[in-house]
Amino acid sequence: MPARRSLLILSFSNIRSDPRVLKQVQLFRDRYDVTTCGFGDAPDGVVEHIEVAPDARTWVDDKVAIALRRYERAYWGTAAVADARPKLEGRRFDGILANDLTAVPLALALEPRFGVHGDLHEFAPKEKDDDLRWRLAVAPYMRWLCRNYLPKLVSVTTVARGIADRYEADYGVTVGVVTNAAPYAEREPRPVHTPIRLIHSAAGQRYRKLENFIELMKDAPADVTLDMIVMPNEPDYVAELKAMGEGVPGLTFRDPVPYDRLVETLAEYDVSMTFLPPTNFNLAHALPNKFFEAVQARLALIIGPSPEMVTILEEYGLGAVVPDFSVESLRALIARITPEQVAAWKAASHVAARPLSAESQQRQWADAIAAMLHVGAEDPLA
Known part of the structure; x- marks a missing residue:
């Protein structure tokens, strides 16, 4: 041989x-x-x-x-x-x-x-x-x-x-x-929570403008909560974010988890927000891990008008696109979503999980x- x-x-x-x-x-x-x-x-x-x-x-x-x-x-x-x-x-x-x-x-x-x-x-x-x-x-x-x-x-x-x-x-x-697709995970979408649970996981880097999510929650609807998982890439910036978030209703910072537990952790939520202001060329063309991890967790997706993500989201009906990268537009969209919409988007993620898996890519x-x-x-x- x-x-x-x-x-x-x-x-x-x-x-x-x-x-x-x-x-x-x-x-x-x-x-x-x-x-x-x-x-x-x-x-x-x-x-x-x-x-x-x-x-x-x-x-x-x-x-x-x-x-x-x-x-x-x-x-x-x-x-x-x-x-x-x-x-x-x-x-x-x-x-x-x-x-x-x-x-x-x-x-x-x-x-x-x-x-x-x-x-x-x-x-x-x-x-x-x-x-x-x-x-x-x-x-x-x-x-x-x-x-x-x-x-x-x-x-x-x-x-x-x-x-x-x-x-x-x-x-x-x-x-x-x-693509940065995640490995296929065998699971079913979980029922939508009351209040609707939002999640954003990200590298803790200043150019990602994660403070937008804190501003969102200062005047967000009462029927949503947001957890943030932020990696300590820039520790001073992450400390600033946590200080800004103190006392903000419905906002929680959650400790990072190992990659092999991330999809299971995300599955505890309803909607993943992948909202990346195009502060540089690569972010303008972003198609990040978190987009695909959310699909394997069977979550709905709310994204900004990032063209690479929009194409896939609209093809599979995975969620909603904010028309621009302002906090005001993001807040307005969050205020309009219903548990029934979220459930339909989670079901669409379930259908898309295999074609959008790492194995297929x-x-x-x-x-x-x-x-x-x-x-x-x-x-x-x-």
């Missing part, structure tokens, strides 16, 4: 808590000999895990190199890259799945036998384009990475069609789409990696 192909999954993240990368591991660990490289402990089922030092920063510290546009020096001097490189050098892999742009040059330098697939989690050249200093200093570096390294990849995927289209237009590469990854590794398609997901 021929030996299985070897695949390195490289990600400068904590793989055990990174939903997108963890799904890659779970998809490929039974098909290939998977080695992972990233922060934290080894994910289950891999043949080896190469841990990046926990204090190694993933961002460029060499401001002089960035200012002088000495981008090679800037990249290879990045602490996480500099830590991972000697740990990986001399190892031979049949293929590498590189997550995010910052992993791509290192993956290519390792010269795997059949090449590198890049999975880009956002449009990197506009990651923080709401910040003038970032646009002036960092964006040129990200564009340089794209110009120099994306054409060398065997294949590329990203999270949403709008982002894929921009990569194709700017850099001439063909980009497939694998991952064909793009499976096919791309199989093609790169020159593996046959006997297995229906190989």
Whole structure:
């Protein structure tokens, strides 16, 4: 029996808590000999895990190199890259799945036998384009990475069609789409609560404007409550939010839960609010994890007019779209919803759960990696 192909999954993240990368591991660990490289402990089922030092920063510290546009020096001097490189050098892999742009040059330098697939989690050249200093200093570096390294990849995927289209237009590469869909969960929609229970889970980052939800609840209808699960990405901002929310009727901050318990936790609610003001390009094209997690929890959805989400929500009848990103419009919509509407939207999520599951989305990854590794398609997901 021929030996299985070897695949390195490289990600400068904590793989055990990174939903997108963890799904890659779970998809490929039974098909290939998977080695992972990233922060934290080894994910289950891999043949080896190469841990990046926990204090190694993933961002460029060499401001002089960035200012002088000495981008090679800037990249290879990045602490996480500099830590991972000697740990990986001399190892031979049949293929590498590189997550995010910052992993791509290192993956290519390792010269795997059949090449590198890049999975880009956002449009990197506009990651923080709401910040003038970032646009002036960092964006040129990200564009340089794209110009120099994306054409060398065997294949590329990203999270949403709008982002894929921009990569194709700017850099001439063909980009497939694998959404951040959650794994299929076998469950039934729960009855609508009285009062209706709203939930918003999010990274605690200032540009997401989570204070909008606190303003919403200061004058919200009495027949709704809102729980917020906010990750401590920016601890000072999260502390500000909690201080702002003290004494606001119907508002509760709930502690974050592990990813493998998130969908079950969400299922305690009725409506997920995925309301992301387009403060930068990637948020304007957002199609986030929380959208798909809500479907697997069999919740109704209330979203802003984010085009990627609107397309899917309207196709499956999953909920309602706020006409703009103002708190006033969100409050007006919340005031109009009825338990009967919410029940119908939850039922629609139940119907959509399988076609919108990770299992249905991952064909793009499976096919791309199989093609790169020159593996046959006997297995229906190989």
